[in-house]
Amino acid sequence: MLQPVKTESGSVEGIPGRDRSVTVFRGIPYAAPPVGELRWRPPQPPEPWPGVRRADTFGPVAPQAPGPELAGLDLPMSEDCLYLNVWTGAGADDERPRPVLVWIHGGGFRVGTGAHLRYDGEALARKGVVVVTFNYRLGALGFLATPELSAESAHHASGNYGLLDQIAALEWVRRNIAGFGGDPDRITIAGQSAGAGSVNFLAMSPLAKDLFHRAVAQSHARHCRDPELRFLASSYRTPADAESAGARYAAERGARTLRRLRSLPWPRLVEGNASAVDSEADTGGPAKPPLFRPVVDGWVIPDGYEQTYAQGLQNDVFYLAGNNLDESGAVPESTFAIYRTAGRRTWRPGAPPVHVTREAFVNAAHEKFGAMAEEFLRLYPAHTDDEAGRAHCAAVRDNARISTWLWARDWTAHAGRSVHTYFWTHPSPVMGQDPPRASHGSEIDFVFGNLHPEHGSWSEEDRAVAETMSGYWANFVATGDPNGPDLPHWPAWSADTPSVMELGGGFAPVPLADPARLDFWQRFFLTQQAW
Helix, strand or coil: CCCCEEECCEEEECEECCCCCCEEEEEEECCCCCCHHHCCCCCCCCCCCCCEEECECCCCECCCCCCHHHCCCCCCECCCCCEEEEEECCCCCCCCCEEEEEEECCCCCCCCCCCCHHHCCHHHHHCCCEEEEECCCCHHHHHCCCHHHHHHCCCCCCCCHHHHHHHHHHHHHHHHHHHHCEEEEEEEEEEECHHHHHHHHHCCCHHHCCCCCEEEEECCCCCCCCHHHHCCCCCCECHHHHHHHHHHHHHHCCCCCHHHHHHCCHHHHHCCHHHCECCCCCCCCCCCCECCCCECCCCCCCCCHHHHHHCCCCCCCEEEEEEECECCCCCCHHHHHHHHHHCCCCCCCCCCCCCCCHHHHHHHHHHHHHHHHHHHHHHCCCCCHHHHHHHHHHHHHHHHHHHHHHHHHHHHCCCCCCEEEEEECCCECHHHCCCCECECCCCHHHHHCCCCHHHCCCCHHHHHHHHHHHHHHHHHHHHCCCCCCCCCCCCCCECCECEEEEECCCCEEEECCCHHHHHHHHHHHHCCCCC
């Protein structure tokens, strides 16, 4: 077991993991509590502490609406939430530093915590990786922008406090991780959904330059002209839109001044965050992004995807990115009848449409594709409701694979390091899903090697898939290449090969789509606004 570790703020003592070769450090403060006058300000260094701090308890979760993301967690909720956790198998006498994985939790920038059992780093630590998870400010507390907040900023920017927390956590890791056996020159950031969106934004942020060397975006690395980008977790706001929405939000709470806004109890600020959508965003359909999300503010995020990549201004790192079979509105065929019965009465922020009737499918095609709708309907024909459901899912999946392939083309135009893309297809029983499906986030348990009984009934096949997936991720964290001994070969992205690596249901490259559909999507994207 690793002995107490000295950090820049004081010494910390961890506890043994379930495997006693792994030491776990929970609840290490990486920034000062963002309360009082520090609410809606960049994170400040943590206060030093005397003696040895026992790091045996996760820190409080960031204020958020209670939901399934917190199920099974007996943790307080507090604005004093900027804590991180470390899993390491390093011993005091280890000479070779280990690669580091910094995991950014998802949750639509509204909910979630780095303390969730699914992100337990012990299995990856046994593979030689030092794993870090952390909390960051969410919802209005993490992403509120107003004219007054921008005016008081030295950078004339507001709305990216949650991203600034993430950068502060990475700075802490760079300065302190060597004491935990980690290599500050081999840091990977990774996340799923809003965590993947965060990875994409950090990869464009000059403030994060040299803080990481590899990046993993699990779901939603999309082409800059893909309309799906506008409501998924990789969506962003302009300063004017963000400040206007923030001013309305403050006025609705009776806060006419910043002093009053900062004096409001946090439950008043969290109220309504879980369902708050940006109704003004044009997404080509009914889906809308979360109201509170990152801002292209000219400082933390200087520009959008197209301009950043076109000018080669992104942080040149190794990248791994992909999507899942049953997400972004695609669902298993066995659930079509359930979706027809349930319908869609309210829209969760970032939730995609699911079209399983012919009428809904055809109407959505005309709304989204306009003059190209009839061509789309010839490529994805539907004469019955079931055919419409199958055509809808096929189109969603083609869109995702093609969009990520085109994203990689834009990324690599001015970046020198390799990109690996994937499509996850393994049906998972995670969270009791019936039927099992390769749903949004279902790959997380396999990546971390955490097939906990609390999250599903796992088979031997599941365990074999988890061993392969965690092996790929551990290799990528170590070298920037997921390949290794006894693993199916995963070719890097190539502009000459329109394919993607299937993971889970099989482990081999598969085509993006048939040639006619591939051509359609590329031409359609050219008609869309670039983000």
